[in-house]
Every structure is written in C-alpha cells, then in structure tokens.
Amino acid sequence: MAAADKVDPIHQFHINNIIPLNIGGYDVSFTNSALFMVVTVVLASGFLLLTTSGRALIPTRLQSVSEMSYEFVASMLRDSAGSHGMKFFPLVFSLFMFVLTANLLGLFPYFFTVTTHIIVTFALAALVICTVILYGFYKHGLGFLKLFVPSGVPAVLLPLVVAIEVISFLSRPISLSVRLFANMLAGHITLKVFAGFVVTLTSMGAVGIAGAVLPLIMTVAITALEILVAFLQAYVFAVLTCMYLNDAVHPGGH
Amino acid sequence: MFVTPAYAEEAAPAAAGDHAAQGETHAGTEVPAEGGHGGNTFPPFDPATFSSQLFWLVITFGLFYIFLKKVVMPRLGGILEVRSNRIAQDLDQAAKLKSEADAAVAAYEQELAEAKANANTIGQKSRDEAKAEAETARKSVEAGLEKKLAEAEERITAIKTSAMKDVGSIAETTASAILESLVGKADKAEVAAAVKAAR
Numbered sequence: 109m110a111a112a113d114k115v116d117p118i119h120q121f122h123i124n125n126i127i128p129l130n131i132g133g134y135d136v137s138f139t140n141s142a143l144f145m146v147v148t149v150v151l152a153s154g155f156l157l158l159t160t161s162g163r164a165l166i167p168t169r170l171q172s173v174s175e176m177s178y179e180f181v182a183s184m185l186r187d188s189a190g191s192h193g194m195k196f197f198p199l200v201f202s203l204f205m206f207v208l209t210a211n212l213l214g215l216f217p218y219f220f221t222v223t224t225h226i227i228v229t230f231a232l233a234a235l236v237i238c239t240v241i242l243y244g245f246y247k248h249g250l251g252f253l254k255l256f257v258p259s260g261v262p263a264v265l266l267p268l269v270v271a272i273e274v275i276s277f278l279s280r281p282i283s284l285s286v287r288l289f290a291n292m293l294a295g296h297i298t299l300k301v302f303a304g305f306v307v308t309l310t311s312m313g314a315v316g317i318a319g320a321v322l323p324l325i326m327t328v329a330i331t332a333l334e335i336l337v338a339f340l341q342a343y344v345f346a347v348l349t350c351m352y353l354n355d356a357v358h359p360g361g362h
Numbered sequence: 363m364f365v366t367p368a369y370a371e372e373a374a375p376a377a378a379g380d381h382a383a384q385g386e387t388h389a390g391t392e393v394p395a396e397g398g399h400g401g402n403t404f405p406p407f408d409p410a411t412f413s414s415q416l417f418w419l420v421i422t423f424g425l426f427y428i429f430l431k432k433v434v435m436p437r438l439g440g441i442l443e444v445r446s447n448r449i450a451q452d453l454d455q456a457a458k459l460k461s462e463a464d465a466a467v468a469a470y471e472q473e474l475a476e477a478k479a480n481a482n483t484i485g486q487k488s489r490d491e492a493k494a495e496a497e498t499a500r501k502s503v504e505a506g507l508e509k510k511l512a513e514a515e516e517r518i519t520a521i522k523t524s525a526m527k528d529v530g531s532i533a534e535t536t537a538s539a540i541l542e543s544l545v546g547k548a549d550k551a552e553v554a555a556a557v558k559a560a561r
Contacts, residue, residue, distance in 0.1 A: 121405040123415070134413045141411070142418035149426040156434040163441050165448060171441075178438045198431035206426055222419075225405075227412045231419055293406060 117300035121224055121293070141228075144213065144220045152209040177205065184347060189354040196353050199239065203232060204346040211292060211338035215331065223341075224296055226289045233285035236349045244356040255359040284348055291341050295334045302327045533557045 127138040159170040167175055181201045185193050207223060214221025222228055244252035256273040257266070305323035309316040405411070534550075534557050541548035 118405065123405060123408070123411040129414075131417075134417070135410065136414045136417040138418070139411070139414055141415050142422070145418050145422040149422045149429075153426060153429050153434065156430070156438070160434070160437050160441060163437070163444075165445060167441075174438060175442060178435070179442070198427060198435055201435065202423070202427045202430045205430070206423060225411075225415060226407065227415050228419055231416055232423075289406070 117297045117304065120220070120296060120300060123225075140220045141222060141225065144210070144222050148206060148210045148213055148222060151213065152205045156205070177201075181346060185350045185353070188347070188350040189357050192357045193350070193353050196239070199236075200346055200349050200353070203236070203349055204342055207232070207288065207345050208339065208342035211342055212335070214292065214296065215334055215338060221292055221296060223288055224292045226285060229289040230281065230285035232288075232345075233281040236284065236352055237281040240352050240356040243353075244359055247356070248359055252356075252359045255355050259360070280348075280352060284345065284352075288341050288345055291337055295330070295337050299327065299330050299334060302330060530557060533560075 123139045123141050125137040125139055126143060129136045129138060155170075156174050159168070159174045162168065162171060164171055178201065181204050182194075182197060185197055185200050189196070210222040213219055214223065241252075244255070248254075256270050256277065258269060258273065261269050302323045306320045306327065309320035309323065312319075534553050537557060538548040538550060538553045541553065
C-alpha cells in the first residue's frame with residue numbers, strides 16, 4: 109500500500125487526523141485539512157496585514173498586490189450588485205481571498221488542497237445562498253419571491269417559467285460548489301497522474317527515462333494551467349457570488 | 363447594517379453542518395474502521411470527515427471574515443481613500459497654479475501690448491516733429507536762396523543797362539577814330555547820327 113501510494117492519484121485527498129478530537133459525539137479532529145485551512149487563513153491574513161502595514165501613499169509592490177485584490181473585488185461587486193451590494197464586500201472579499209489562497213497553496217507538492225473536498229466548497233456555496241435568501245427576505249419580505257416571477261412573461265407561460273426559475277435557483281449552490289470542487293480535484297488528479305508516469309517510466313531504465321520527458325513536459329504545462337485555474341476558479345466563485353447577491357439586493361431587477 | 367450577512371455566515375455552515383452530521387453518524391455505523399483514514403471510499407465523498415472539516419472551516423473562515431472586516435479592509439479602504447483625496451487635492455492645487463500662471467501670462471501680454479502702443483505713439487510723434495522741423499528749415503533755406511537769386515538778377519540787369527548805355531559812346535569814338543585815320547577828319551555830329559541809326 110505504501111509503495112502504491114506514490115503513484116496513487118487519490119492519495120493526496122486523504123484526510124488524516126493530527127489531533128483527534130470529539131465534541132458531543134461529533135468527530136472534530138484537527139486534520140491535515142484543518143491544518144491547511146489554518147495555514148490558508150494565516151497566510152492570507154498575514155499577507156494582507158503585513159503588506160499594508162506601511163500604509164504608504166506610494167505603494168510598494170506587495171502593497172499594490174493587496175490594493176489590487178481589494179479594488180478588483182470591490183469593482184466586481186459594484187458592477188454586478190450596485191452600491192447597495194457593497195455591504196457584502198467583506199463576505200465576497202474573504203471568500204475570494206480564502207478560495208484563491210487555498211487553491212494556490214494546494215499547488216505546492218505534498219500540500220493538501222482544502223478546496224478539493226466537496227463539503228468545503230459546498231459549505232462556502234451554502235453560505236452564499238443562505239446569505240442571499242436570508243437577506244432577500246429580511247430586506248424585501250415576500251417581495252423577494254418576485255425573483256422567481258420575471259416581469260413581462262405571458263400568463264400562460266408563467267407557471268413553467270416560475271418552475272424553471274425555482275429549479276435554477278435551487279441548483280445554484282450545487283453548481284457553485286461542484287464547479288470549484290471538480291476543477292480543483294480534476295486538475296490535481298491530472299497533475300498526479302502525469303507526474304506518476306514520470307516516476308514509473310524512470311524506474312524502467314534508459315528507454316524509460318527518455319520516454320519520461322514527455323509526461324514531464326506535460327506536468328510542467330499542467331502546473332502552469334493549474335495556476336491559471338486556481339485564479340480563475342476563485343474569480344468565478346466571487347463573480348457568481350456577486351451575481352447571486354445582486355438577486356438579494358434587487359430581486360425584481362432582471 | 364452588517365448584522366445580516368454576519369448572521370447568515372454563522373447560520374449557513376451551521377445549518378449545513380447539522381445535515382452533514384446526520385450523514386456522518388449514518389456512515390459511521392457502516393464503515394467504522396475506514397472512515398477518515400482513506401479506505402475504499404473516495405476521500406472527498408467520505409462523510410466521516412465532513413463534521414471535522416465543517417467544524418474547522420467555520421472556525422477558520424469565521425475568524426478570517428472577522429479579521430478582514432475589522433482590521434484589513436478598514437486599513438486598505440483608508441489607504442485608498444487617503445490616496446484618492448491626496449490626488450484630488452494635488453489636482454486642485456495644480457489647477458489653481460495653472461490659472462495663476464494663465465493670469466500672469468495674460469497680464470504680461472497686456473503690458474506688452476500697452477508698451478508696444480506707447481512705443482508706436484512716441485515714434486510717430488517724434489517722426490512728425492522731425493518732419494516739421496525739416497520742413498521749416500527747408501523753407502527758410504529756400505527763401506534765403508530766392509532772395510539771393512533776386513539780388514543777383516537785379517545786379518545783372520543793372521550791369522547790363524549800364525553796359526548798353528556805354529556802347530553808343532564807345533562806337534562813336536571808335537567810328538570817329540577810324541574815320542580820322544581814313545579821311546583825316548570826322549564830323550562828330552554825323553558820326554553820332556550814323557551810330558544812332560545803326561543802333
């Protein structure tokens with residue numbers, strides 16, 4: 109089993125207990141997943157805090173990275189949800205930074221990727237959808253249900269349209285979480301499979317070493333692609349969050 | 363204002379947690395030995411790990427959210443606001459300085475135009491004066507010359523008349539001298555009459 113682990117592409121997703129814990133009958137052990145959540149949060153917070161500690165009028169390079177991410181998310185949210193949506197800026201910004209840092213951190217060899225577990229991405233997606241639903245009803249009362257009744261639709265088609273709208277709304281947390289989870293999972297598996305080819309081929313002598321060049325090049329290329337995907341998926345998650353929040357802020361405004 | 367998203371954030375994973383926790387106890391009875399340590403279950407779909415992941419996600423993400431909201435974002439927002447204020451201030455100052463410079467240029471140009479006009483009038487005046495002076499000088503010189511010319515003409519006429527008066531007597535003397543040397547004698551009255559007739 110230990111030897112097979114080296115080329116087993118699934119091995120990297122295993123969750124191992126570091127400190128076993130049990131509260132009220134639930135297993136809440138501190139695992140490698142929890143460790144990397146802590147690392148993600150500490151790294152992202154530390155970066156944002158330390159790079160802005162100078163409060164320089166003319167930013168240093170790292171300070172402008174923090175400022176750019178702040179303004180990037182701010183303009184993303186303002187564009188899709190308007191100025192009323194800016195009250196969700198802390199939520200969107202922390203989601204974006206968390207997902208981005210977790211994605212990028214997972215690209216380091218031997219590091220655990222928090223976002224390759226459906227429960228984590230689903231919890232984040234559920235957080236977004238619950239925020240949309242709770243804020244929508246809190247702010248607009250039953251008027252929030254106008255979200256499911258687009259204006260200007262003939263009365264005959266209305267039941268069908270409403271059904272479609274409800275189904276699409278309910279599928280949002282699933283699509284939001286599965287998109288991030290599946291992208292990260294598939295990327296990491298692909299990476300591990302090609303890297304595994306390199307290991308297997310090099311153990312087969314001179315011909316194998318020569319043949320290992322191809323999967324090695326693929327591994328390098330896929331690593332580059334995965335860096336892109338890490339950014340892209342964090343961006344997509346944040347953009348969709350902004351669009352869903354727009355529904356909570358302006359339920360009638362399709 | 364921020365109560366709602368914060369509440370939702372606490373509520374959402376908690377609600378999902380309850381759901382997953384049920385699944386966890388369910389699965390725990392079926393695969394007690396393998397759960398959490400990578401048995402045959404595909405790890406991301408292993409419900410035995412859901413509760414601990416959710417627990418730590420709520421803690422870490424919750425702290426992250428609070429930290430960003432309370433510390434990082436006010437600081438970043440402050441930095442950006444200070445900068446945009448500073449830029450606006452600098453732009454204002456630049457606009458003020460530019461208008462001042464424009465005013466200075468306008469004043470300078472006006473002064474230049476005035477000076478040019480002054481120079482023109484002064485030049486014109488002195489030119490006129492010089493012309494008038496030259497004119498009077500010329501006139502006086504011309505008058506003097508004309509006077510001299512008239513005097514000279516007068517003298518010429520006087521000399522001419524006196525010369526013409528002497529011509530008769532000179533001719534009589536000459537004629538009588540010629541006659542005396544030719545004939546031996548000369549009648550003065552006849553010579554005078556002949557000279558008069560010849561004239």
